[in-house]
Amino acid sequence: DSGVTQTPKHLITATGQRVTLRCSPRSGDLSVYWYQQSLDQGLQFLIQYYNGEERAKGNILERFSAQQFPDLHSELNLSSLELGDSALYFCASSARLNTGELFFGEGSRLTVL
Amino acid sequence: GQQVMQIPQYQHVQEGEDFTTYCNSSTTLSNIQWYKQRPGGHPVFLIQLVKSGEVKKQKRLTFQFGEAKKNSSLHITATQTTDVGTYFCAGDNQGGKLIFGQGTELSVKP
Numbered sequence: 001d002s003g004v005t006q007t008p009k010h011l012i013t014a015t016g017q018r019v020t021l022r023c024s025p026r027s028g029d030l031s032v033y034w035y036q037q038s039l040d041q042g043l044q045f046l047i048q049y050y051n052g053e054e055r056a057k058g059n060i061l062e063r064f065s066a067q068q069f070p071d072l073h074s075e076l077n078l079s080s081l082e083l084g085d086s087a088l089y090f091c092a093s094s095a096r097l098n099t100g101e102l103f104f105g106e107g108s109r110l111t112v113l
Numbered sequence: 114g115q116q117v118m119q120i121p122q123y124q125h126v127q128e129g130e131d132f133t134t135y136c137n138s139s140t141t142l143s144n145i146q147w148y149k150q151r152p153g154g155h156p157v158f159l160i161q162l163v164k165s166g167e168v169k170k171q172k173r174l175t176f177q178f179g180e181a182k183k184n185s186s187l188h189i190t191a192t193q194t195t196d197v198g199t200y201f202c203a204g205d206n207q208g209g210k211l212i213f214g215q216g217t218e219l220s221v222k223p
Binding site: 033035043044045048056090101102103104105106107 | 155214
């Protein structure tokens with residue numbers, strides 16, 4: 001158990017819909033990262049937050065947005081969903097501002113039909 | 114932008130054989146990390162290398178960081194069935210982004 005909690009574990013929705021994925025980092029960790037893993041793909045970096053502030057951005061689509069709240073949990077919002085958005089979305093947390101060891105949650109598997 | 118390439122994509126070995134995966138970055142890295150993802154699981158941190166030319170060992174696993182801090186390798190000696198999974202390298206250029214390679218999927222035939 002990494003200490004990182006992600007909900008929901010599975011989500012099935014239709015094209016055009018909007019979903020929110022939630023992540024609670026390990027106790028005390030200030031950094032939260034979001035990654036997308038498609039079938040047979042590596043881990044695509046989406047975005048990083050540190051103590052509520054956006055720290056780094058990857059190839060995150062404009063239809064996607066994220067935020068980190070004062071209690072340090074984070075949410076990833078995916079809107080106008082397309083079939084190609086079907087993937088496993090991982091959240092990871094780290095104690096440091098600059099990347100140290102990342103602790104990954106178990107992921108949220110999104111299926112868009 | 115920063116890219117991290119990893120080869121091979123797949124490796125099938127007989128139990129007891131050695132295994133190596135290689136990682137190359139398009140930019141100089143401040144550090145490199147290695148993760149293992151078991152089938153159906155999430156990535157789990159293995160190690161972080163920071164110094165140029167650094168070599169670290171964990172039992173049968175040997176990790177190297179290149180002199181130019183742009184490449185790295187993971188070598189497993191005498192693979193076991195418990196080594197099955199996908200091994201990822203991840204490069205940090207201090208931009209706040211930890212960029213993962215595509216991973217090498219290792220299968221081990223008993």
